[in-house]
Amino acid sequence: MASAALAACGDAPDEEGKASEKNDFLPCILSDAGGFDDKSFNQLSYEGVQDAAEELGSEYKEFESKNENDYAGALEQFVAQGCDAIVTVGFALATATKESAAANPDIEYILIDDAADGGEDGKTFDGKPDQPNIKPILYDTAQAAFLAGYAAADYTKTGVVGTYGGQPFPTVTIFMDGFKQGVEHYAKTKGKDVKLIGWEGNDKGVFTGGFDANEKATNAAKQILDQNADVILPVGGPIYQGAITAIKDSGKDVALVGVDADFFETDPTTQDLVLTSILKNMKISTTEAVVQAGEGDLDFSPYVGTLENDGVGLAPFHNFESKVSDTLQAELDEVKKGIVDGSIPVESYLNQ
Incomplete structure (x- = not known):
């Protein structure tokens, strides 16, 4: 065979x-x-x-x-x-x-x-x-995910953002770790209350148990959305399709964050939903x-x-360009400089 x-x-x-x-x-x-x-x-x-x-x-x-x-x-x-x-x-x-x-x-x-x-x-x-x-x-996708977490925290209208993964492997949770750190950095520097659901760290979070675009992926996303999240990061290849289904079923205004590739380019069906994507080149x-x-x-x-060698990065906002704050991109540029020069530390299993 x-x-x-x-x-x-x-x-x-x-x-x-x-x-x-x-x-x-x-x-x-x-x-x-x-x-x-x-x-x-x-x-x-x-x-x-x-x-x-x-x-x-x-x-x-x-x-x-x-x-x-x-x-x-x-x-x-x-x-x-x-x-x-x-x-x-x-x-x-x-x-x-x-x-x-x-x-x-x-x-x-x-x-x-x-x-x-x-x-x-x-x-x-x-x-x-x-x-x-x-x-x-x-x-080291935690670095790029940190930027995505910052952007999600700035964009959210409900004050709640969420993430879920396929299985708790390091190459999955590294996205979730970075996203969490970015949300927390935004909340601290801006003095705002932004809640992250779906990931507590140390393998504690919402997982589908696999990497298929199936009912489990949809239900995991629904679990996040039911807690008032209006930005969602699915980590695990095709499981993002479950999030799309859950978003459409909810009837809510929810933004999707992609992983690995720029979803706006690789999957045009996401173009009205994807805020940005965490890139691996x-x-x-x-x-x-x-x-x-x-x-x-x-x-x-x-x-x-890394961000420094362009091995990871953050995709453009595309259709969300007019929906994000006017200052967000400039703030992200500064955060990226801080990550590259080490003044803003980002923890991951690759740099411990």
């Missing part, structure tokens, strides 16, 4: 109708159960591999997982089909990636959203992957890592995206 799902994509013909010169380097990418059309991190990583293959003049292979049972078999197929570099997308693939990397030291692995380091809880980060042929790509960092691997120059030290 894994073999049948693997796809190879070749170079497009040039203007004269002849195929461009091929590079025999073969990158491959394995999604998590969210799939490549999740409008989020799987899609961005997939586009990064596509861009890298085009730049290198090579083919690439892909496998879209349906569930966690696909991971090990798909990696075995990649090895059998001669993949030179394998991109695995998401912390859920960490164990399978480390096992495959240990068994195949001549293959280069690029693991997104996990340090490949330490315990299975994913909370250990010392900059030394368990296997020397794994390149971890990580994002995964497409660029994935492209760069695969190109480096193809050129024989991959640096295996972990990459950590």
Whole structure:
């Protein structure tokens, strides 16, 4: 089954109708159960591999997982089909990636959203992957989420904002931690009372138990909205679709905050709802890592995206530009400077 799902994509013909010169380097990418059309991190990583293959003049292979049972078999197929570099997308693939990397030291692995380091809880980060042929790509999204929390606290009319996640993995709760800190920073500096529901910290919050856009995702969002929240941050790929359903069912004026990608661009159905999005520039960092691997120059030290290196960021307000306060963007610019220079500390598992 894994073999049948693997796809190879070749170079497009040039203007004269002849195929461009091929590079025999073969990158491959394995999604998590969210799939490549999740409008989020799987899609961005997939586009990064596509861009890298085009730049290198090579083919690439892909496998879209349906569930966690696909991971090990798909990696075995990649090895059998001669993949030179394998991109695995998401912390859920960490164990399978480390096992495959240990068994195949001549293959280069690029693991997104996990340090490949330490315990299975994913909370250990010392900059030394368990296997020397794994390149971890990580994002300190707490920094960008801090800005989103500040913006949400400024925008709310009810004085209540909320968040919920798929499961309490560090790469999920890092968004919630940053969002919480941003809300608290706004309340403190402005002397205003803004309440955050759905996340208390230390794995205490509202979670759907998975990452599917199902009834559980809708009910979790409804639980937040029923407590008078008018800004909501769903963290976990497709679960934001449950929030859209809950918002529309509520009939209330509620703003959505996206994660990973700019939802306004990747999912036009959100354009009337999305206040902003917390960005991971995964497409660029994935492209760069695969190109480096193809050129024989991959640096295996972990990459950590931050506000300073543009690895994370905050999307424009788009349709909400006229709805936010006139001073908000300037305030966010100042807060960002403070985060970058360290005068405004933002805590996350990546900097403890």
